[in-house]
Amino acid sequence: MHSESNSLPPPSPMYRWLVLLFVSLAMFGNYYVYDSLWPVVDLMREQLGFSYQQIGWLSTAYNIAALCVLLIGGYIIDRWGTKKAITFFALVCLAAAALTAVSSRFEVILAGRFLLGIGAEPLIVAATTVLAKWFKGRELSFAFGINLSISRLGTASADWSPNFAGPLYATWQDPLWLATGVACVSVTAAWLYWVTEKRAEGRFQLATPSATEKLDIKSLYKFSASYWYIVALCVVFYATIFPFRSFAIDYFQQAHGVTREAAGLLSSMLPMAAIILTPLFGLWVDRVGRRSIFMLVGTVLMLPLFLAVSYLPPGPLVNLTVPFIGSEMVPLTLVVVIFFLGAAFSLIPAVMWPSVAYIVDGRRMGSAYAMMTMCQQLGWAVVPLVVGLLNDRNSAGPLNPAGYAPAMWLYTALVAVGVYFAFKLWQTENGPNGHGLDRTRMQSPAS
Numbered sequence: 109m110h111s112e113s114n115s116l117p118p119p120s121p122m123y124r125w126l127v128l129l130f131v132s133l134a135m136f137g138n139y140y141v142y143d144s145l146w147p148v149v150d151l152m153r154e155q156l157g158f159s160y161q162q163i164g165w166l167s168t169a170y171n172i173a174a175l176c177v178l179l180i181g182g183y184i185i186d187r188w189g190t191k192k193a194i195t196f197f198a199l200v201c202l203a204a205a206a207l208t209a210v211s212s213r214f215e216v217i218l219a220g221r222f223l224l225g226i227g228a229e230p231l232i233v234a235a236t237t238v239l240a241k242w243f244k245g246r247e248l249s250f251a252f253g254i255n256l257s258i259s260r261l262g263t264a265s266a267d268w269s270p271n272f273a274g275p276l277y278a279t280w281q282d283p284l285w286l287a288t289g290v291a292c293v294s295v296t297a298a299w300l301y302w303v304t305e306k307r308a309e310g311r312f313q314l315a316t317p318s319a320t321e322k323l324d325i326k327s328l329y330k331f332s333a334s335y336w337y338i339v340a341l342c343v344v345f346y347a348t349i350f351p352f353r354s355f356a357i358d359y360f361q362q363a364h365g366v367t368r369e370a371a372g373l374l375s376s377m378l379p380m381a382a383i384i385l386t387p388l389f390g391l392w393v394d395r396v397g398r399r400s401i402f403m404l405v406g407t408v409l410m411l412p413l414f415l416a417v418s419y420l421p422p423g424p425l426v427n428l429t430v431p432f433i434g435s436e437m438v439p440l441t442l443v444v445v446i447f448f449l450g451a452a453f454s455l456i457p458a459v460m461w462p463s464v465a466y467i468v469d470g471r472r473m474g475s476a477y478a479m480m481t482m483c484q485q486l487g488w489a490v491v492p493l494v495v496g497l498l499n500d501r502n503s504a505g506p507l508n509p510a511g512y513a514p515a516m517w518l519y520t521a522l523v524a525v526g527v528y529f530a531f532k533l534w535q536t537e538n539g540p541n542g543h544g545l546d547r548t549r550m551q552s553p554a555s
């Protein structure tokens with residue numbers, strides 16, 4: 109990063125919001141490509157003969173790649189600067205999307221998902237760095253909230269694609285070519301960000317991010333117990349929610365007999381809730397504190413949901429409408445369960461990620477976030493493989509919906525572990541070694 113002269117004025121609002129828009133659109137494409145695979149799971153099983161374990165590997169390949177690249181991603185971003193890095197990683201995502209769509213061979217699709225992990229996770233880190241550079245000392249939390257909402261719109265759009273791009277769903281391949289098209293939006297947005305920042309250089313004073321996002325192994329032993337409880341909660345939370353999402357559309361179709369369009373609408377309730385609620389929860393928590401209690405409430409809320417979806421009667425069919433996208437009849441129980449899961453999917457990330465900034469010294473924030481993201485990838489890598497194995501071993505399918513129940517028990521067990529870590533965090537924060545995470549009025553995050 110270059111240091112800027114102090115005599116320059118701060119970036120004008122127009123430049124800042126343009127940068128936020130372009131970086132968020134790059135993230136939109138990134139999240140769309142990642143989530144474009146899940147609506148074609150049933151087609152891959154029918155048309156390509158893939159097992160659930162193979163689907164699990166398509167999820168895990170992304171995490172293995174991310175684990176490898178996160179170690180050097182921060183270095184590349186610092187070395188090249190965010191303009192080049194974001195554009196490069198967006199191009200990698202585009203190549204990954206095309207590779208996933210181009211061949212019906214499992215190994216090629218697997219390579220596509222691996223390449224996506226190489227491009228997507230450092231792109232997310234680079235986007236965070238850009239926001240810190242442009243919004244530090246201003247509306248940084250709000251900018252993060254907007255960025256995450258637009259990213260989740262990418263996830264929701266992938267879930268909606270069976271509705272708005274229904275004819276493409278005759279084959280497994282065409283929806284993935286559509287995702288390749290959306291990846292072009294990412295590349296274009298990255299390039300527009302490059303042009304915008306280039307024009308701003310020399311005119312405005314931009315914050316120089318500290319040596320963020322680099323993993324400094326030596327400093328890790330100094331992190332407090334509260335930090336590790338948050339990391340543990342992060343691991344089990346994402347090891348539950350992301351694998352559940354990966355299999356959800358197929359699960360709703362096979363176990364609950366709904367159409368792919370209805371399953372997509374149901375699944376999209378998770379990111380839709382997050383788009384609206386994440387920034388609102390962020391504002392609320394900033395006002396009232398009680399961060400560890402919110403995390404505990406979020407995990408307790410999740411605890412009964414996976415068993416409810418397996419064992420409660422489906423209830424009457426109700427109309428689920430997403431304006432401009434579609435309208436489908438779906439069982440009431442699924443709507444209620446996914447609504448509460450969406451609330452937890454909004455609440456926990458809105459509180460968990462910013463909490464780290466309150467308990468870790470500013471100089472070690474990059475290492476703290478890098479460590480948390482790497483641990484997140486580990487848990488998230490393992491669970492889809494186990495879920496795939498459980499589904500295959502239990503012959504899960506439309507003729508045997510009970511075969512999906514062991515996976516639901518696994519999610520429930522993971523959430524129970526999450527409740528334990530959230531409780532330990534609450535206990536620690538309310539004891540002599542607390543950092544004031546639950547206090548109403550707090551100092552600003554360590555900087």
Ligand SMILES: C[C@H](NC(=O)[C@@H](N)CCCCN)C(=O)O
Nearest residue numbers: 138139142143229232457481484
């Ligand atoms: C903020 C958080 N982001 C992540 O966890 C990323 N490391 C991976 C996101 C991948 C989704 N396509 C989140 O999304 O909650």
